Amino acid sequence: MTTTVAPTMPWKASPRERATDTAIFLVALLSSYTTVAITPMKGKLAYFAVFFIAYALLTAIFKAQQRGSAAAKDALVNSLVAIGAIVTVIPVISILATVLKNGLPGISFGLFTHDMALATPTDPLSNGGILHAITGTLLLVAVALVLSVPIGILTALYLTEIKGRFTGPIRFLVQAMSGVPSIVAGLFILSAVLYPITKAYSGLMGSLALTILMIPTIARTSEEVLNLIPNDLREAGTALGGTQWRTVAMIVLPAAKSGLVTAIILGVARIAGETAPILLLTGGGDKVNPNAFNGPMGSLPYYIWKSFNAGSPEAITRAWAGLLVLVGLVLILFTSARFLGSRKAAK
């Protein structure tokens, strides 16, 4: 007696509607080709521009005939949003593609196992490598992380949990600090620490400047994340007999964990490719230097800058390879931190 009912999705586009969409797409494509062929407009950009305009207009006109002006406006805005998204993604993909294309020829196994102590940028590519630059960048970022994560998160906790008398001024200063140009941070460490105190280039000096750049990013993002934690949880912790510190440490921070990881990632992203303070402060050694506190320290941005300056084809290829490694390193840091953060949150 039971009748079987097949599940359907009546809200999905029918084959006929999909055919019309494809037709509109093809007509727009065709019109962009003919327009570029007939008119004096030339170049790839012209194809894109004409295609997008034609597609948006055709869709809107078609919808207007089908369902009236409201549907036409909806379709037009939809196309504009899609165009906006595509226009944003194109440069990113273009940068990645260029870096890959130019950098891959310079990538070899030896690149990751040698430093430049016995080679110069103009040497054949088989000589030397960027081990010193990779370890240098990792060390610089690690020391900057150790310094800026506690300071940044404690600042955010002051702004969200303690809400003391200086909340307003501190929030203002942190926001102002996030606009400080990196060269200013570099010059500050140069004149306040390097010249009067240490009198020598080292990784630590670079990390101090990076810390100045990283703290505001971490503090502001963490503050936003902590503000999203419902006050109910703080009250519940306090009502169970927890002191403020224990409530924050046991309830607020764990609840905000994945957001705080994101804050730290954004901080690393801010500084990983930073060049100006590194040029001023680290001395840019060509030898692997595992000690961040003594001696000149190489880094990927420094290596790229130095290789491009050397100018020969080999040196330029070295620079592109360095760029590729830097971009790859940042991507690896991102994905692993994202993975760690989301796994903890989902468990």
Place this chain on the structure above:
Amino acid sequence: MTTSHENEKEKMQTSVKPNSLASVAQANPAKVPGTRAMGTGLETRGVHAWFGKHHALSDISLDFAAGTVTALIGPSGCGKSTFIRTINRMHEFIPGAAMAGEVLLDGKDVYAPGTDVTKIRLQIGMVFQKPNPFPSMTIGENVLSGLKLAQIKVDNKDDLLEECLERAGLWSEVKDRLGAHGGSLSGGQQQRLCIARALAVRPQVLLMDEPCSALDPGSTLRIEETIRHLSDTMTIIIVTHNMQQAARVSDYTAFFLSDGGPGQMIEVAPTSEIFSRPQDQRTENYVTGRFG
């Protein structure tokens, strides 16, 4: 215990119509204060509360005998929640808050200088209006979180865990998934988890701020059963907008009202009296639904 269960069933059946409130309350005779052995109870003496310049609560003096359930009823904004938050000193967390008067727990003022506030909150537990289990913790960790927060050591955590969940009426539903996250429970289960969490530090008084307002009738019934059982071992103060709930669970009822000024306590009496022979006309208007 069997008789009290029968009483509850009877109450559930009769409490459908609002005009049966008096009979519901009478089927549930007030406990005689002081008959249960657990401290001397809680008193408030002339408690006032302010938010900035706004005088929210005026001159509340109430006795909560040990082992009784007291319901606080009254329209929204009359200061019921503010009042219970002055009892466990959560009132002071609101910026600009001020208070006057005394809150005596076993004869000692909880606002006396040198009092350890966290100790007070261990003795006076609280359940909030919205279920708020800690999202980063499992069910089991949630129950024991109070011990961790207050750094209390217990010998047998598993026994305590089972006991608290049992008393909150949740054990049978979660015993196989204590490692799951608190957020995976339904709203009613989450609220009972919050009750279990409050019980784990063994409070002597339990404050409940509209604990059932976000819950369905089934969960509400479970929590009311839980309250009746808990009142064997602790003093309970419950804020509620549901008068049938007040009639079902409480021994005493206090009616709060604000006439545009600060909230005041109009009347307190055994629950059956409040619903059958209120002394004040305003109380009668409110409990019979003629308010306003």
